[in-house]
Amino acid sequence: MTSQRPYHHGDLRRAVLTAALDVVAADGIGAISLRDLARRAGVSHAAPAHHFGDKTGLLTAIAAEGYGLLADTLAEVEPDGVEALRELGVRYVLFALGNPAHFEVMNRPHAVRADDPELLRQRARAGGSLRGGVARVPAERRGDLDRAVLAAWSLAHGFATLYLSGGIPAPEDPAATFRALAGTLFAGPAQH
Template identity: 60%
Template sequence: MSREHGRAYHHGDLRRAVLAAALDVIAAEGPAALSLRDLARRAGVSHAAPGHHFKDRTGLLTAVAAEGYNLFADALTDAPDLRERGVAYVRFAAAHPAHFQVMFQPDLHRADDPDLLAARARATRALRAGVAGLRPDSRGEDDRLAGVAAWSLAHGFATLLLSGNLADAMEGRDPEAAFRTIGALIYAPEKTTTVDGGAP
């Protein structure tokens, strides 16, 4: 490894550089196209260097998923209610398509990785907090199943959007606005508020 590559490694830049290169490859070609040797070439380091941080391809994909779940949890937590959590879900998928592809394919990850488990738990708590804001008659008798229903709607919409299957149905509509319209048909929050204090 060259002296300047050694500096990048010791300064902690290599991990970020390899992750960034991996996200580019996944977004363009999918997770199956990942190769640590190719990522090392893209990052300008020796072929063995990525192994210092990720050990192998599965370790790298696990790190991508953990980072994705943390970003995802942040996006959900900032939303005020379940419908807006659904909008945040769609926004996250559109902004982070590579993370989104990897996060929900558990066969790509190390299931016992502590960083991944912690990040996934954060995202789960954020989704369940949104469900807690629904009226009891909207939640039904099982909060967890209500959460699955909300998750299914947002995840299905986001997946169809990213795969191009909604192109005809959307007819140029803004995806977030479209999802808000769909969510209004299903989600019934406990309370509604408005910015200007007028009627909802």
């Protein structure tokens, strides 16, 4: 008796993305195989290629989705000033810790199509949210906007990367730890 695979899958694209995220979380980007993902989704080996073209197309879709999720997360921050900056960083860190597979793919620019329109759009949304939050910090507290954006991003990204890689001991409360770090970086001029 042979098993028959259904011709139509309810949401093949989502099923393949979910399976790919599971593989990346467990074994890294290098373990991605469209054939294996098709098997996991219970469809023909050619079905994922129909949606993504190839492995690079799949990883590009994951990165675009990740940047979109990050942009949505950052857009939820409302306060102004240094508090907004801290909360943007907290949201960035919590996004990375809660979505490690997305985060890994998003930060592998050689693995994706850098000119993909959806990837560019979502990356710009996330970057705009970060830049907008930094711009809400008074200029006398943050200095040059471009440098402050780079500093804020570096702090949040570095903390998240060190945490995820095991490079630092996992703090009991990553959000509180990040708030303290951000407070150190953007504490303003020293009082004498």
